[in-house]
Amino acid sequence: MIPLLAAIAANVLLSAPQPVADLDAAKMKGDLSRLAWSDDGSEFYVQTVEKDKAGNIKAAHHFVVSVQSKALKDVGAEPAWASKYWAWKSGQASPASAGLKIEVTERTETRRSVSAPTGGALARGGTDNPLDGTSFSDVAAAKDTSQTQKIFALTLRGETIGEWSNEAVTPGSNFSWAPAPLQMIAYAKRGGGPIIVLDNRSKYELAGVSGALLPAWSANGKRIAWIERKDKKTYQLMLADISVQ
Secondary structure: OOOHHHHHHOOEEEOOOEEEEEEEOOOOOOEEEEEEEOOOOOEEEEEEEEEOOOOOEEEEEEEEEEOOOOOEEEEOOOOHHHHHHHHHHOOOEEOOEEEEEOEEEEEEEEEEEEOOOOOHHHHOOOOOOOOOOOOHHHHHHOOEEEEEEEEEEEEEOOEEEEEEEOOOOOOOOOEEEOOOOOOOEEEOOOOOEOOEEEOOOOEEEOOOOOOEEEEEEOOOOOEEEEEEEOOOOEEEEEEEEEEEO
């Protein structure tokens, strides 16, 4: 029997990733939220958003990157081609097959933590026995706190594509369908990670990719792009050829 990863490794090939442009989150005024291709593959659209303390979007900023000049330009609104691309890239089902569809599940989890007493001999520099010198009032003062979390999960073929805890789901922010006729999806962890390609039978981790955010398959299915974290505020827009045989 051929191993699962070996079977798809013979069919999906990625060229050496190349940087397209440097992105400074501080100058772009917000968190990276969208990456889209133009129809001809000559430009990228990058969106950042500013959120309030409750996590609601209070402002969005729009940028276009030229593949040829590598220049980042601030634009006033999302281009029409970017909206069109995002609609199929982030859909619930594959553009090539309605049967290849992401499932949405919901669950509730309660996480509990107990804070340690602040008094006692240990806090005052005494022995390392946590009960030595700790009174009943100290123990009674320890707080038992719990938090209920509502978690939404996106899954495909039993694989978890992403999870959102106590926040709205943002489809497409960490995955990209391949265009028709390819029946495939590429996704990464929401906080960044390797890019995983999944189809009806197999999955494969693309070699040479780490810390990827916002994976985005080109409209012709021949290239894949993503944003790669370099440090807390600096990123690079990356691009690689991908062949599916």
